[in-house]
Amino acid sequence: MIRYPNALDEIETAVSAEAKGWLKKAQTRTSLFAKLGRYTNEIEATTGKKKKLSDFWGDVKPLDMRRQYNKCVYCETRLEGGAAGNIQWDLEHFRPKSAVSRWPTAKSTLLYDFDMGGSAATDYYLLAYHLHNYAAACKTCNSPYKSDHFPIGGERIFGLAHPDDYVGEKALLVYPLGNGDDDPEDLITFTGERAEPKYTKEQDLHKWRRGRVMNDFFDLNRDGLQAQRAAWLLAVWSNRLLADKGEPFALKSLERLRSPRIPYSNCTKCFLDMCSANRPNAERLIPILEEIVRISEDG
Ligand SMILES: [Zn+2]
Structure with missing residues (x-):
C-alpha cells in the first residue's frame, strides 16, 4: 500500500x-x-x-x-x-x-x-x-x-x-x-513478501495500531497475495543480480522498480532497500520465497 x-x-x-x-x-x-x-x-x-x-x-x-x-x-x-x-x-x-x-x-x-x-x-x-x-x-x-x-x-x-x-x-x-492522511508506507513495511506494522507500540502507539489493523483488516498476508508478492520478488532479485553485473537493461529496470507505478511497490522498495543495506538477509529470504511459490503452484 x-x-x-x-x-x-x-x-x-x-x-x-x-x-x-x-x-x-x-x-x-x-x-x-x-x-x-x-x-x-x-x-x-x-x-x-x-x-x-x-x-x-x-x-x-x-x-x-x-x-x-x-x-x-x-x-x-x-x-x-x-x-x-x-x-x-x-x-x-x-x-x-x-x-x-x-x-x-x-x-x-x-x-x-x-x-x-x-x-x-x-x-x-x-x-x-x-x-x-x-x-x-x-x-x-x-x-x-x-x-x-x-x-x-x-x-x-x-x-x-x-x-x-x-x-x-x-x-x-x-x-x-x-x-490528508498518514503515508501508508509509514504504517506498513515488509520483510520479504510479508507485511507487518512499521512501528512497535512503544515507538508510536497510534501508528502501530493503524499498521496492525490495516494488516489484519485486509489480511495482507493472505496466501494468494503472499504467493504473488513472493513470485514478484524473485523476479526483482534476478534483476538485482543482473544489475550487480552492470547489465544496462537491468540497471534501467532497477530504476523502474522504485516507481509507484509498479505492482507491490511498497514491498518491492523494502526488498531493494534490504538488498542494499543487508545483502545476507536478502539472500536468506530467497529460499523462503521459492518455497512459497512452489507451494502455491502445487495448489
Ligand atoms: Zn486488493
Whole structure:
C-alpha cells in the first residue's frame, strides 16, 4: 500500500473534463441525502410508489483506476485497466455509504486491547458522492474484507460534508489518495513478501495500531497475495543480480522498480532497500520465497 499524493487534484480536474455533469448530479443527490438524513437508492413518488434512484459513482471509477496506476488501493495488485478492465474493479467508499457493521466480526478470532468503534445504524450519507471518499479496489479487498466495516479509535461522527471533518474519529484504516492522511508506507513495511506494522507500540502507539489493523483488516498476508508478492520478488532479485553485473537493461529496470507505478511497490522498495543495506538477509529470504511459490503452484 502506498500514497498517491496528487491523485485527488488530478481526479477532480479529470471529473470536470471527462465526466461532464457528474459534480452537479453529485451535489443534487447529496442535498437529497442531507434532507433525509440518510443514504437511499429509492424515493417515494407522489403516487406513493417507490422509484429507483440509480447510483452513479461507478462513472468516476476509471479515473481512480488511472490515478492508482491500475493497482488496487489496498493490496497493490495490478488489475487490467481501461474499458475492458473496468469489470474487475470496485469503486470503494472509504467511509461506508450504508450502516457500519462491527469489526472484528463476531466470528473473528482477532483480539485487540483497544477499541474499534463498534457498529453504527447511521451511514456516512453525506460522503456517498464525495470524490475524496472514493478509491478503486480489487473485488477481494472491497468485498468481503472492507465490506461495510470502518473501525475507528475515537468517537463516531456523522452528518458532516467533507472527509476532513471526520479526523476526530481517529480512523484506523488509512486513506491513501492525496496528502490528508498518514503515508501508508509509514504504517506498513515488509520483510520479504510479508507485511507487518512499521512501528512497535512503544515507538508510536497510534501508528502501530493503524499498521496492525490495516494488516489484519485486509489480511495482507493472505496466501494468494503472499504467493504473488513472493513470485514478484524473485523476479526483482534476478534483476538485482543482473544489475550487480552492470547489465544496462537491468540497471534501467532497477530504476523502474522504485516507481509507484509498479505492482507491490511498497514491498518491492523494502526488498531493494534490504538488498542494499543487508545483502545476507536478502539472500536468506530467497529460499523462503521459492518455497512459497512452489507451494502455491502445487495448489
Ligand atoms: Zn486488493
